[in-house]
Amino acid sequence: MESSIWVEKYRPHRLDGIVSQKPIIERLKYLLEKNSLPHCLFAGPAGCGKTTAALAIANELYGEQWHGNFLELNASNERGIDTVRVKVKDFARTMPLQGYKIIYLDEADSLTKDAQHALRRTMENYAATCRFILACNYSGKIIPPIQSRCAVFRFSSLRPDEMKSYLQDIALKEGMKVDDDSMDAVIKISEGDMRRAVNTLQLLSSAKKVSPETVYSVVNRADPADVRKMLELALAAKFSDAREILITLLHGRGLSGDDVVREIHSQILSLGVDDRKKLLLIERLGEYEFRLTEGSNPRIQLEAFLAQLGIL
Ligand SMILES: Nc1ncnc2c1ncn2[C@@H]1O[C@H](COP(=O)(O)OP(=O)(O)OP(=O)(O)O)[C@@H](O)[C@H]1O
Ligand SMILES: [Mg+2]
Numbered sequence: 001m002e003s004s005i006w007v008e009k010y011r012p013h014r015l016d017g018i019v020s021q022k023p024i025i026e027r028l029k030y031l032l033e034k035n036s037l038p039h040c041l042f043a044g045p046a047g048c049g050k051t052t053a054a055l056a057i058a059n060e061l062y063g064e065q066w067h068g069n070f071l072e073l074n075a076s077n078e079r080g081i082d083t084v085r086v087k088v089k090d091f092a093r094t095m096p097l098q099g100y101k102i103i104y105l106d107e108a109d110s111l112t113k114d115a116q117h118a119l120r121r122t123m124e125n126y127a128a129t130c131r132f133i134l135a136c137n138y139s140g141k142i143i144p145p146i147q148s149r150c151a152v153f154r155f156s157s158l159r160p161d162e163m164k165s166y167l168q169d170i171a172l173k174e175g176m177k178v179d180d181d182s183m184d185a186v187i188k189i190s191e192g193d194m195r196r197a198v199n200t201l202q203l204l205s206s207a208k209k210v211s212p213e214t215v216y217s218v219v220n221r222a223d224p225a226d227v228r229k230m231l232e233l234a235l236a237a238k239f240s241d242a243r244e245i246l247i248t249l250l251h252g253r254g255l256s257g258d259d260v261v262r263e264i265h266s267q268i269l270s271l272g273v274d275d276r277k278k279l280l281l282i283e284r285l286g287e288y289e290f291r292l293t294e295g296s297n298p299r300i301q302l303e304a305f306l307a308q309l310g311i312l
Pocket of ligand 2: 050052135
């Protein structure tokens with residue numbers, strides 16, 4: 001049955017379908033060819049293809065029968081290493097199809113050091129029939145004895161151009177019209193996370209017409225064009241016009257103070273003012289960001305920030 005969730009529907013089934021990560025894919029293909037897959041550690045940011053690569057390996061190895069030979073566990077859900085151990089034991093009891101079965105342990109970096117030591121012993125006990133693929137965001141949180149038992153693969157977040165053709169392909173298959181500016185907006189807000197990009201595209205599929213504005217509104221992010229205008233007005237000492245935009249962002253669009261601060265931050269460096277002013281802006285923004293994290297009223301704080309720009 002075809003999934004109606006696009007991140008599942010368009011998840012590549014084979015290693016060759018994975019975008020970017022070329023050195024990793026080549027190495028994995030080589031290991032599979034030689035039938036010598038070791039335990040693996042996949043490290044990297046969210047939505048860059050770690051789970052996809054593990055599923056593709058299972059698919060390459062077992063084809064249709066991958067379900068019975070692939071166990072996915074989430075270290076942060078499976079309350080403690082004991083549940084992991086029981087599940088692994090159950091799973092490893094039946095004979096593997098290809099010499100070994102695969103256990104994919106997501107968020108391995110959320111395990112405590114003690115749990116990781118226990119995991120290490122489990123990995124050793126079942127080494128004859130199971131290969132572990134551990135996934136984490138930060139390999140530095142994985143204890144050295146586990147790292148040394150694994151081949152470490154470092155996934156990187158995806159580049160805009162790499163994301164673009166993959167997303168355009170999905171849009172085409174779904175019969176969506178997405179112009180270049182809107183696609184760039186989708187990619188910008190996704191920050192190298194393909195899951196977020198594909199999910200945003202799916203959200204947009206219900207819009208009558210896609211534009212950069214609709215992109216920012218479906219994901220509830222500040223439109224960079226609005227924020228830029230607000231900053232330029234404030235810098236030109238047109239405080240009430242700048243304030244009007246701020247109020248629309250906060251109350252009209254329902255954005256949080258944090259959302260607005262984040263977009264201001266990404267706009268500062270490209271503003272048409274001299275470097276000294278940019279530094280001052282960043283320094284001030286840091287102060288206001290801190291006040292917001294302390295629970296201050298976003299509207300008052302951001303208005304105070306804008307008021308300062310006219311007299312910098
Ligand atoms: N390199 C990639 N090539 C093609 N599609 C990708 C790639 N990375 C991610 N995707 C898409 O994004 C979705 C999420 O990817 P995946 O589950 O592999 O992320 P992950 O790296 O495991 O992230 P997390 O750390 O959040 O678990 C997939 O369903 C797939 O559609
Ligand atoms: Mg994953």
